[in-house]
Amino acid sequence: MNLGLLVLLLLAPLVRTVWIATQVGLGANPLERLIHLFGSAALFVLVFLLCLPIVTRLAKGNKFLQDWTRRRRLIGLSALAYGTVHLGLYGLDQWWSPKFWANLGRPFVWTGFVSWVIFLALGLTSNQISRVRLKKNWQRLHRLVWLCVPLLVVHLTLKEEGALALALWWFGPLAALWLTERTLKLRRTRREAESLGH
């Protein structure tokens, strides 16, 4: 039941995309629209992935969330899948352009591309064998997921002509959760210090 709900959640952006493509229409620039839809899908899953452990810690002992947190591999691989389609469609869109490779030099493009490369590396090493082989380095490698946040904030801000609104829309909740956890921790340590002092 837990897993079923999670799979539904992970498939929701795909369902939405298929619904838009078949029922609403992709509009005058269909490939661009699809690129945006899959980019949003990847962001949705990525933000969910990053928020989940924090929410789980905040909701101490919630078995439901704990179960989902243990299934982060599935979530991460879903984000990678959406991101791969996003990048693949962009590649298709640019394939016939004489500047195909030059695009990689543009900050707008490479910030997204590097994020994808990170996710690919994490996806490829997300299995149990890699985990055992890489030992301590596995943790270090997988912390790279946080590097995607500033990269994608830049990616989204450049897309929006320098406006932060879209980046805030996606990463604002994560920042809010992170701050909440920090504040609570800080209060707790203070209280503990005070009670020790008495």
Added chain:
Amino acid sequence: MKLLSKPSWQLPESAVTEEQVFVSRRALVKGLGLALAWPGLSPMQAWAAKFGSELTPSKEELVTSYNNFYEFSTDKGEVRPLAQGVQLGPWELEIGGLVEKPLRLDTQKLAQLFGEEERIYRFRCVEAWAAVVPWRGVGLKKLVEMARPLSGAKYVRFVAHMDPKVMPGLASGHFPWPYSEGLRIDEATHELAFLATGIYGKPLPTQNGAPVRLVVPWKYGFKSIKSIRSIEFTATQPRTLWNDVGPAEYGFYANVNPEVDHPRWSQATEKLLGSWVQRQPTRLFNGYGEQVASLYQGLDLKRNY
């Protein structure tokens, strides 16, 4: 009464309103072998001879459903739904600044005053998509002449309508509203510079910039400011919204140029609206080089993008 003035390169409206006939004209000519004897086609051929290509208008649905109009939304597909039921204009266009004769012109009377024309232009957005649009409206030059700019007037500034009640995009603090644009006076008086009040034989829909918008076909679309309220003649280069927001991305000139990339994408190719992957090469000055290149002689187009 509708006045129609006819420069040699201009297509009469009768030849464009029927899209089906227009699209199949080559088949007609081929089939009948009447290329020279077909009176309805000769203005088209004159146009083709002058502009070096044949232009088939994009589907009306594409042009009226995919719009950059940030006063409504930054999402091109969202503008039409948001503009539904919103009527912009008519209003009095204010023309002032360094002119002998400041004017207030009813946007509904422009056609009567200056003679209505229909022009089919290539339209090239800075975002590397393109369309072909049959506009209806008046030559900007005629309006400039009526206002009689003073000798000190070197630039023309255009300011757009701004009504937060019906334009939700104006709530974005990121943009220095109102939308404004500018042209050099020699650009504004070029015969191709156009004030459109209609498309596809109909009045401009709100999402396309009702009641009157600029059309400068050799420049990127953002120069062609929508829903104009005022036109001001100035001595110095006016500030423009996009140049203020992204000076590295949106220059004052913004002439279509395949050699000068946007920082985020290449301008070497463009995609016609409605197409999935197919791209076509971008043309310098959007294919209007023969008419406008002389305006920029001696100007470094890479530096003055």
